[in-house]
Structures are given as C-alpha cells and as structure tokens.
Amino acid sequence: MKNRTVEINEVPRLDKWIVLSIQHLFAMFGATILVPMLVGLSPAVALVSSGLGTLAYLLVTRGQIPAYLGSSFAFIMPIIAAMTIGGPEGAMIGSFFAGLVYGVVALIIKATGIHWLMALLPPIVVGPVIMVIGLGLAGVAIDMAMNDADGFYNGTYFSVALITLFITIIASIFFKGFFGLIPILIGIVGGYFVAYFQGLVDFTPVREANWIQAPDFIVPFVTYSPAFSWEIIAIMVPIALVTLSEHIGDQMVLSKVVKRNFIKKPGLHRSIFGDGIATVISSFIGGPPNTTYGENIGVVALTRVFSVFVIGGAATIAIIFGFVGKVSALITTIPTPVMGGVSILLFGIIASNGLRMLIDNNVDIGKKRNLIISSVILVVGIGGAIIQVTDAIEVAGMALATVIGILLNFILPGREKVKDTDAMFDVNKERERNEEAI
Template sequence: METNTVGIREIPRLDKWLMLSIQHLFAMFGATILVPLLTGLSPAVALVSSGLGTLAYLVITKGRIPAYLGSSFAFIAPLIAAVGIGGPEGAMIGSFFAGILYGIVALVIQATGVSWLMKLLPPVVIGPVIMVIGLGLAGVAIEMAMENPATESYSGTHFGVAMITLAITITAAIFFRGFFSLVPILTGIVGGYTAAWFFGLVDFSAVREASWIQSPEFLVPFVTYEPALNWTIIAIMVPIAVVTLSEHIGDQMVLSKVVEKNLVKEPGLHRSIMGDGVATVISSLLGGPPNTTYGENIGVVALTRVFSVFVIGGAAVAAVLFGFVGKVSALITTIPTSVMGGVSILLFGIIASNGLRMLIDNQVEIGKKRNLVIVSVVLVIGIGGAFIQVSDDVQIAGMALATIVGILLNLILPGRDPVKTNEEMFHDMSRKKDGSAA
C-alpha cells in the first residue's frame, strides 16, 4: 500500500495508479449498489452515473478536491416513496430538481458567502433530521431481513442469513484493520451472499444468461420516457437536498483536514456544491439515484495519503466500465433481500447515530429548552410520518416536513447560537485533530 504522500495534482506510476483506483472502487461499491437495490433502481446505472458524476465533479472543482461521489443514503426513503407514486421515471424528476437546488445554493454562496446557510441549517436542526433518515428506514431493514419475498411472510432461513450478514459486517467494521476496515458493507454483502448461496437462496440463472458486454437500462427523458411534473414527488425529494448540503459541508471540512488545505476556501464551497448538484442532475438524466461525496473514499484518502485526483478519476472510469459488464450487473441483482436487510440493520442505525454524533460533536445542549423542543418535534414528525396535504396532487411528508419544521423553529425561537465562519470551523477541526480540544 502507498505510504508516501501523493499530491492532489500528482500522477502516480501506472501500476500504482491502477491499484489505488481499484481500491477506491471497492470502497464505494457496496454502498453505491445498495441504494438502487433498496429503491428499485438499476445498480448498473448507479455505477455509471456515479462515475460520470465524479468526473464532472473533478472538472467543476478544477481538479483540486480528491472526492468520490456515490449513491446518497439520505434519499433512500424519498426514492422509495417517489417510485411508489410515479415509478422510477417520477423519482428521476424529483432527483433532477434536488440537483437544481444544489446549483442555486452554490450560486448564492458564491455571491454572498456561506454564513446564511449555516444559520439556516445548524446542528440542532440537521442532527435530528439525520436521525429521522436512519430511524425512518428501520422498518424497511427489518422487513427485508425477516421476510421471504416470494411469500411475503416470515422466514427463519432468510432471517438467519440476515443475522449472519449483520455479524460479518460488524466484525469487519470493528476488528478489521487498514483498508478492509473501510469497506465493511462490501465485506458484509460478500459474506452474506456466500451464506445465502449455502442455504439455497441464490439463483445464478440470470448471470448465466447475461452477456459480458451489455448496456444498462438507462432512463433518459424524452428518449425512454416522457417526463411529467409531480409536485408531491418534488415536495418529498427536494427538501432532502437541504440535509445533504449540511453533510456535504461536513465532508469538505474533514477532507480539508486530511489534505491539509482549506478546500472550503479554495477552490471554494460553491464549486464543490455545484459539482455535487451537477452529478445529481447527470444521475437523474440516466436513471440513477442522487449522488453525494463518500466518507468511505475520504477514509481511503486519509489511510493511503494519496490525494491524487487522477486516482479518483481512475476509479470513476472503472465504475463506468463496470456498469457495462452484463455479468457483473446480473450478479448484483441475484443478491437476496435478506442480505440487504442484514447490512441495512447496521447501516441505517449508523445513519441515525451520526445524527446523534452531530449533536454531541457540536456541543448542542439538549438541556436547553429551545434545543430540546426543536429536536423533539423534528424526531416525532419525521418518524411518525406526519404530512401536510397541500392539494389533491401535492403532499409534504416525512423527512421533508420534519426538515421544514426544524428550520422554521430554529428561526422563530429565541436564543440561537452565533454562526461560525469558515475559518473558525476549520480552526475548530484543527484543534480537535491535534487533541487540544474535545
């Protein structure tokens, strides 16, 4: 493994370049294919759109941010709801407008700075919303783990495979070291798939019938379908972009510390957010899920000290090529839902825990009545499934409504904490990394 630092614009030797790019491909693979498998979209299209989105991101950020973009977990529940309302085509319309919102925010940040966004989306709002994202999906994970999809009834065999998958994933996350500690999802899927094959839950007929080279099932507006606006889908999906914007800023702060450059300042947060938005728009025009920067790949960058955007670009090209390998795409579709359920039990719990961690890391005082009210209301509205029926065709529900209510409460209730500047946030992270502050 590479031990010496490789600069952001440096090109490694060809053999190391290939190895390091494949390493990034493995890091993102499990999570990137999990989202379309959970939401009824095509994993092959997700791989292609992930690769193309990452390449677009690298261009927009002037080749100065070594970040990989993959399928966003924050959009899982909205995508499931959107697919149920308008099919995969309808979900793509919602995804498209979520990407457009990213672009609008990027332009506003370029003109006015980022302070207004931090004021709108403080940790006391985003923390519980992230918890809602994870906890709201708990029922989905348990259903996949316990049910035989053929009979839609409880199956001890399927639940057993899910528990084996969960155990392998936990083992990889806790006890593995080095690069393998960064890919517990992929490890869990491979281990669970093996167990499922042993119990006779895997059917390889699709793999045998698939061609080696095969075009993914793209959903292209005005080519494969006629797009139609559905305001309920838009109302469900677009507000989630507000949540992922906060996560995006956090990823950029972490990556800034890894590469020891303030990437929020140069090339600028507006370029990074614009890149994320363009990647999501590209994905929506192909039939893939919304994209976001991946913590797994940031972990690989930190572990290897290889900051090269050319390595990230190599992984993106490899992802696109993988999407056109029919055998690989068919193999992905043979993964039993019980395996996905086992991985999801841990994954959705981690998402919820990350929301709690955001509150703790930012020292949000839950004992303070203002903060207690915001967190409590957001959690119950989001998890409880509250909705507002705006009209016969428009409904604002779940996470979208919880996010809006959280933002409004934060703006209305007195006693807001002061907003930190980019430099102050970057300095705080430096102190935490050096151990001079909790």
C-alpha cells in the same frame, strides 16, 4: 513509519494508481449498489452515474477536491414515494429538480457568501434530521432481513441476515488495512455464500447475461416522455436541504484531513454545484441522486492519498463495471436478506452519525431550546407526519421534519452565532504561508 502523502495533483505510478483506485471503488461499492437495490433501480446504472458524477465533480471543482460521489441514502424513502406516484421516470424528474436546487444554492453562495446557509442548517437541525434518515429506514431493513417476498416471516431469511450482519461487524472491528476499509462489501460477500448454501441464490441471470451489456438506462425523451408533477417535487426537492448539510460536513472533514480550506478554495459554491451536476447527470440516465461519500473520505484520511487522479481512476473503473453484463447480473442475484443484514448496520450508522454531529459540535441537549428542536424533528420525521397542501401535493416525513426544524431554529430565542470557517482551519493559514515561501 507513516506512509508518504500523495498530494492532490500528483499522479501515482500506474500500478499503484490502479490499486489505489480499486480501493476507493470497493469503499463505495457496497453502499452505492445498495441504494438502487432498495428502491428498485438498476445497480449497473448507479455505478455508471456515480462514475460520471464524480468525473463531473472533479471538473467543476477544478481538480482540487479529492471526493468520490455515490448514491445518496437520504433520497431512499423519497424515491420510493415518488415511484409509487410516477414510477422510475417520476423519481428521475424529482431527482432532476433536486439537482437544480444545488445549482441555485451554489449561485446564491457565489453572490452572497456561506453565512446564511450555515445559519439555515446549524448542527441542532442537521444532526436530528440525519438521525431521521437512518431511523426512518429501520423498518425497511428489518422487513428485508426478516420477511419473504410475500411479506411473511421467514426464519431462514432472518438467520442469513443475522449472519451477514455478524460478518460485517467482525470485519468492521477486527480487520485492518485494506480489508478494514471494505467491511460492507465483505459482509455482502460472506452473506452471499451463506445464502447460496441455503438455496437462496439463482445464477440464471448471470448465465444469460452478456459480458458486454448496456445498463437499463432511463433517458428522458428516449425511453419516456417527462411529465411535471408538483407532488413528486414536494417529496424530493426538500431533501436537498438535508444533503446540502451533509455535503458541508464532508467538505469540513476533507478540509481538516488535507489541511486546505476547500470551503474557500475552490469554494463551497463550486463543490455544491458539482454535487448538483452529478445529481442532474444521474437523473438523465436513471440513477439515484449522488452525494459525496464519507466512506471514501475515510479512505483518504487513512491512506493520506489525496490525489484526484486516484479518485478519477475509481470513477472510470465504476463506469466500466456498469457495462460488464456479468457483473451487473451477479449484483441482482444478491438475496434480499443479505442486503437486509448489512442495512441494519448501515442505517444504524447513519442515525449514529446524526448523534455524532451533535456531540462533535458541542450541542447541549440540556438546553430547552435544543431539546425542543431535536425532539420535534425526530418525532415528526420518524412518525411520518404529513401536511396535505392540495390533493396532489403533500410535504411529508423527513422533508417536513427539516422544514419544521429550520423554522423552530429561527423562531426560538437563544440562537447561536455562526462560526467563521477561518477559525476551523487555522492550520490552512500555516500551509498557505509555507506554499508562498516555496
């Protein structure tokens, strides 16, 4: 017997509300704290920024889209590059301007519609770019899994990473129900215990932390004076094109799951603007850029709990967790090889999702046009190609691959027409007729 559907604006009973919200929190937890740990930002701040960003998103979308926002993997390498130039503060400046891009795109969509954006970012461009995100991070995952703090091979580290990876895979394949939704978290916990018995865990930060403790916020004009940098903007802003395409894909999946055309109502412009607001909020407090999370969309699809109040509950709990000092300190004690072990799987999944986008959209790589576009994007992005604009400005890696992919898509003959979203959501018309009848 199927579970009863909990509708978008339905408020569950309090005990169920809390449990369902915690389930969403666990679904996003592992990936959301992993991003700041990889780039050197505060996981506690990331929890607070994801919660605040999600609440802002729900407000902007008028409480009509059940989506949770967490730390974006697409910005990992750009943040690392930006931090080498301007430190964490520089990365926040880049994140702020990336968020502004969302706002500009949202305004343009509001005025002109979505046809041009769908033409700008078709699957043949977006799929390979997503693959670049995952494969470009492969070296980071292996380095964390295999090497110690000095960069030398460490057999103990690698064994812990492989055991962590194995636990995560077992949880993903064999665990069902609630535990099947949190394989990354299970992998981290299992790997943590293994690392503890290998002497790799130091509980000193947990003992010294207070129960209630403000995260290490990075606030402009309070903790630092913002400094404009064209180089950082050139590194981070183009990545918004990648996350925009991911966002569109998430909205399409959610629309199919909930049987409502969110691209038309409340509108793609509102959901994109919500993403932008969440990223801007994050940049004001020192968190990584936010984006809608596929993990939480999976929870929505599996449980058929569409309530935005459940999503809002998860966001509120995430904010509270960010101010619990013991929890924040415990997160910082997770050894590097444990995070490296889960990263091997996560980054590989990202790359595989790019391949899945090509398959789901019936992109024929046998066509020379598609083969050329995908091949160039992959080599330019993974190879780390750079265009030096000035001594201070360069367009590199993923950003350059995205730009080149867009240009090739427009230049090469045989470009396919953009599909009308109405064709994607025929079921939505039936639902709207039923609602009108009621």
